[in-house]
Amino acid sequence: MSKKSNTSKRYTAEFKRDAVGLVRSSGRTVTEVARELGVSSEGLRGWVKQAAIDRGEGPAGVLTTAEREELVRLRRKVREQEQTIEVLGKATAFVRPERKGAAGVGR
Template structure:
């Protein structure tokens, strides 16, 4: 899948900011893991993503597998935290009324 097919512009961010599908990210991470002799910058060129973004995906994938630094949040924990913060904001707003 081409990056332009997998990406869409995220509103509220610069025009250069893209959001990639979970499948696209998994494929890019698998490419990094299967190429230990190559650096991330070199690998990032193939799918057309930024090296910094790819490094972040790889780091988060390690955390999700339980291999991340102590205290790092998994993707599921990050999503739950976002959800709880949204709910808290809604409750605070409702209490103000």
């Protein structure tokens, strides 16, 4: 009895591009090509679908690979900036603590 690994394999962009090209040029089914390459047919089907989207052949509103990468980058940047703002707010509160009961006295 064989156990399936819970870890997913990572494939290079070049491998994915070549696999998609093989599907498009060979006239064979995704399942046949996937079996030959030793990859999941569902994974290869997703690569083929994303390649079509990247070529502008996908449904309206679906993100290209470049747009997805930019979205991830921008979300990371926003998260970092939010953390910076939080740290600066705490630092400001530490450096300039509110004086209780002294508001307006002596001014």
